[in-house]
Amino acid sequence: MSWEPSARTRDLLARMGSFFDRHIYPNEHRWHAELAARRQAGNAWQPSALVDELKVVARAEGLWNLFLPHPYKGEGGISNLDYAPLCELMGRVVWSGEVFNCSAPDTGNMETIERYGTPAQKQRWLEPLLDGKIRSAFLMTEPAVASSDATNIQCSIRRDGDHYVINGRKWFSSGAGNPRCAIFIVMGKTDPDGPRHAQQSMVLVPRDTPGVTVLRPLTVFGYDDAPHGHMEVLLEDVRVPVENILLGEGRGFEIAQGRLGPGRIHHCMRSIGAAERALEMMVDRLQDRIAFGKPLAEQSIWHERIAESRCMIDQARLLTLNAAHKMDTVGNKDARAEIAMIKVVAPNMSCKVVDWAIQAHGAAGISQDFWLAEAYAHQRTVRIVDGPDEVHRNAIAKIELGKRAAARR
Amino acid sequence: MSWEPSARTRDLLARMGSFFDRHIYPNEHRWHAELAARRQAGNAWQPSALVDELKVVARAEGLWNLFLPHPYKGEGGISNLDYAPLCELMGRVVWSGEVFNCSAPDTGNMETIERYGTPAQKQRWLEPLLDGKIRSAFLMTEPAVASSDATNIQCSIRRDGDHYVINGRKWFSSGAGNPRCAIFIVMGKTDPDGPRHAQQSMVLVPRDTPGVTVLRPLTVFGYDDAPHGHMEVLLEDVRVPVENILLGEGRGFEIAQGRLGPGRIHHCMRSIGAAERALEMMVDRLQDRIAFGKPLAEQSIWHERIAESRCMIDQARLLTLNAAHKMDTVGNKDARAEIAMIKVVAPNMSCKVVDWAIQAHGAAGISQDFWLAEAYAHQRTVRIVDGPDEVHRNAIAKIELGKRAAARR
Amino acid sequence: MSWEPSARTRDLLARMGSFFDRHIYPNEHRWHAELAARRQAGNAWQPSALVDELKVVARAEGLWNLFLPHPYKGEGGISNLDYAPLCELMGRVVWSGEVFNCSAPDTGNMETIERYGTPAQKQRWLEPLLDGKIRSAFLMTEPAVASSDATNIQCSIRRDGDHYVINGRKWFSSGAGNPRCAIFIVMGKTDPDGPRHAQQSMVLVPRDTPGVTVLRPLTVFGYDDAPHGHMEVLLEDVRVPVENILLGEGRGFEIAQGRLGPGRIHHCMRSIGAAERALEMMVDRLQDRIAFGKPLAEQSIWHERIAESRCMIDQARLLTLNAAHKMDTVGNKDARAEIAMIKVVAPNMSCKVVDWAIQAHGAAGISQDFWLAEAYAHQRTVRIVDGPDEVHRNAIAKIELGKRAAARR
């Protein structure tokens, strides 16, 4: 790729690459073994000891809070374009992001509080998050409605004196499985009868508030993703002080718009990293396996799939870097077509590449012995997370239709 | 579909359909709950109490051993074409087959022993299998080689006096997780230096033979499919009497060819049943969910997917019934193109339909709350089981190339 | 295919196959040369002398008017299922249908007059058509509106005393390029303010009526398909006696529905015939051409395409025969889902197979030296003719949605 990374990115990439070689790849087996042992012992929902160890090392090596877009107390201040290639690398190992305090949904939540929070909110929640002491969740999707249309969200946030009283049922609250997850950002309606885009607000809800119940983990194609998890959470007459609102009543949509862009770059670059890893595994396996008298790597059917994978991956990466650059230069709003485009392109691409890699591995590819089955489930999930393909394609089409309507006027 | 089922099939379908309405669908939740409770209690690998109950009912209603192609002691004698629609129905609920003693791999194993076994082998193993007292596994695939090319199979079956001594490592031995699984059919090499298709033999190995170790379950995209399971099995100096060979030394390929046809009809019809169920769920969900002001069912993008699903399902069914009919009339060997075709078409179709159904469900579709996530994993697996797509496409192409070469001579 | 053709079809197929071997394939070059010579001489729009010769032979051999569904004066009376395989054969050579007086749109027009015409209309137009003396066109599609929604049709048919006065502009009036084309069936509005499906009527308009102007041929991807042609026709104050109406005012939709089914079976079976021929050519070429040291036929990428072609063709044929059988047994109306399905499936399939065959031929495949380029254009056209894919998919989806809505009530 000729889109040369900046000097800063090259440096970070080199150092993080070295960290992966020393600390991440060699510990992949240990990570799974640790989790399996805890599961066997009856409780998989505990923070990873391995990750805790590595966080210390990563922080000491200056690989910490890399994602932070605006400077905060001396840290952060990286552009989307510069950060993107680091996400690609972290996409190769699903648990690696937390080691660098760069894992979703904490990155988005930290960014949200940094951008829209009051000084008091920042001190209370942003600082321990940046410190890696606590974790957070974002409670948006609801089981009862098509949440792809955010105006459908039903959770009630009713003002009662100096408090908000919250009632609702959320699910797929990722990260809420971790016992360290201490703070939820909850989206709900403060003004259910208001104008369509001014009904929603976001409120900070400490997990230990009475009325909050983390009901159960949802699985993703059979994976519970412990200890992170995707939880169903019940909110029953949960009371939080009015100071816990973010930005103000009716501004939930505005925050949602602001936070979405970077998160999508991250998702997409991680998908690209996953696809690169799958392609490597596919190529290696094909060279190693013999069938019908020759290595599978000599079959032209695999040449087609390798070539198509390379073409799809490189295109998705260029498109995503282009979107990141556009966000950096003209802002999230004017880059909304580009952001919608990558959200469709990247996970569909990675699903396809992982699918081929599985096929190249035969039964091994669907088992726990290779990372591919897990990647297949995760990448398929990305096509739904943060809005299903259909919603993004619709947005892209609307912009195209608008452009031509304007041109012909 | 105008290809009218026979009177016998219509009767069986009606009765089995009624059984599903009374005993299967209403118990789906219980089945999962029972398994979850056992897993919670520390051992998921126990026979299902629900299935045990229902087996008694099914047998009493004459819905037992329906699959059996040749009559044996008064039971069985159904054509592939007549049995196929019943498989479609059983494909809707993955655990339902065992209720009717019609579940893989037992069906294939029973058929194999019935067709190729000695009277003593039949009495010892076929009868308790037909009686539903024990279960069986088929040990073919090996982790160390590309098993899609069956000549790669390395397991050694060495004659030593009146015994065979077996050494090898097998995996994805489906059904071996069930504690009632008492008998393995093992494929391996009795003559590693013989002609390519005469090296392999099949031997009956009781699971409790010394040297047999069921090592661990393999997962399929995160599912361990307990209590059935897909196990890794180690065979170390396992000794069985020479009488345990099936058909004779060097005839493993011959048996494999003979057993494969019906199994593929079953797999494919189950995939078609799964796709039908997914389409129903998709259509229902689309009618129930509102986004951006109207039911999803009014979006033409979903019309396209519903229509394509219907077209693909109906084509796959006609193709599979056609293959079944050809097997019934000209035999497995002359129907090998048709059998290879359905093995490619049906699971690729069902993967696609299930994928769309998931997308219609949003996050719900990938969770444990709907059957779709499980179906997605299982249907993807069928593209590898019994030979990956690539091997079957290759076989089809060879036949086409041969036909034209002959026509031009 | 195990769906055995009837004895009648087997006999007709055998005799028509022999006719192709003796008279059609050997004359393909002559047909093109004759047309090229006429084009060179300045007028391609003349009936083919070759076809005229062969019509005499075909009639003498009893291969004449085979399509006719209901008996008329001793001829005809064939089911859709029995006629379909003959269409497949005729689909291999685009001009062959006329040799047997079985070419579109004359078949549909003859069927329409036979079914809905008065005795006088039959005598005047059906008989010379059945005799092969004249040809006909069907004037439906209009350039000014989306004709896929037939209620959009704007052509005005105004009653004026004992006459209808017709004004409109039609295009893609296939067959109107032939100077022998003597009669048009024109669809237009007799009651523009009536109920949506009662506005349209069909009227017989002799081509030589004053006010009729055949303006120009439309091309189809560069082909003008002379001498048949797809013409733009202007109708200016064209007066025909009221006796020329078919069935009655406001019954245009009813006739359109009745005529569409068989025509779609014919289109689809011809597409299947074209795909079979393309697959044969692909396979032959791959066996003949050497690149990078071995025949292309040994490349597994081509095995995949050959196999997929065979799977797609066989599925499309089974689906089409199934639709034909359903039309024969429950009628066009109850078979409308099946008819819509084949109209989507068959031409999309043939486009794909022809595309691969072209790729196998390299530059030769897009030239006039092989039949493939022409087939590529024609098969792509079928996806639009008689309603674009989108309209048919919509119809299929509506039926599925209705089925489930009914089931859940």
Next chain:
Amino acid sequence: MSWEPSARTRDLLARMGSFFDRHIYPNEHRWHAELAARRQAGNAWQPSALVDELKVVARAEGLWNLFLPHPYKGEGGISNLDYAPLCELMGRVVWSGEVFNCSAPDTGNMETIERYGTPAQKQRWLEPLLDGKIRSAFLMTEPAVASSDATNIQCSIRRDGDHYVINGRKWFSSGAGNPRCAIFIVMGKTDPDGPRHAQQSMVLVPRDTPGVTVLRPLTVFGYDDAPHGHMEVLLEDVRVPVENILLGEGRGFEIAQGRLGPGRIHHCMRSIGAAERALEMMVDRLQDRIAFGKPLAEQSIWHERIAESRCMIDQARLLTLNAAHKMDTVGNKDARAEIAMIKVVAPNMSCKVVDWAIQAHGAAGISQDFWLAEAYAHQRTVRIVDGPDEVHRNAIAKIELGKRAAARR
């Protein structure tokens, strides 16, 4: 796209865009009418009077020979990256390139002579070509062999004293239909028994040399592309002086490699321009046409296709610009993976977008009234020209396999 064009490109794009608005788009109808009139009059193979007129204007406006990579007598010297966006613009109207003396195959031929020719060869052929006085053709592909493997080329170039004697049959010699086409670059074997990549040479053959016969035009899906044409050329004992060789005997491959890169950038950018135009036409048509009560543009099925088109086009453009940049910075050889990738991606993308645009237009889309049918034929052709997809995918895969093999050593 954030990949900002350089100041030079922006200036050229602005001026060429203005030229299109003033002289190209308004004359599209005239171009076709002129050709139709000549065809009607019996000879379509004459230079376009319109193009001759516009060439004068373009040259006067400094829009001439823009493609020239290396400076020659004061003209040229543009990078691939800077030239690429101009190709995209010219891709919108197939005949526009010649207006700017930037049309294939003349650009490649001029570049070849400029790069590898002797001063005498340049004076004799390059200068009149740069002057737009004559045109040229490149005679490579042969009907008798799979020319995708260039070592298959059979044309004989035998030294006989001070001359080469050339015998062979070439086809798809584009541009040779133009009566001004005065010079052919012929690829053939000077050393048929030499090492595989040293057998071929390139020789300059004036069209009027005795023994040269331009036999006939090949059509491309029914289009003869007059007056440019794709001709079959017979070379019988054609004698040219030895000075006519390019670079030296046995260096044909070397030249072919050198010339291919830029040509592929041009092809791909033109395909991207064609796709952009098709998308515009699709969007416009969808907004203009009403069916079933609303504009087609409100159907979500079209949202999906518009969005997918935009995603595919932007990705293909970024990939192609990336390849151009890589060629500019590391050279054609090290950019060979990137060049192969765009050659697969761009035309497959444009075929898909044009196909959707046609479907949006209904019957109009396949007729001569819209540019789409022509574009469909041309874009399909690009998948074969300069090597079929299969050859490029193979090359990409080989590079990937090599990278991993090296990484694992």
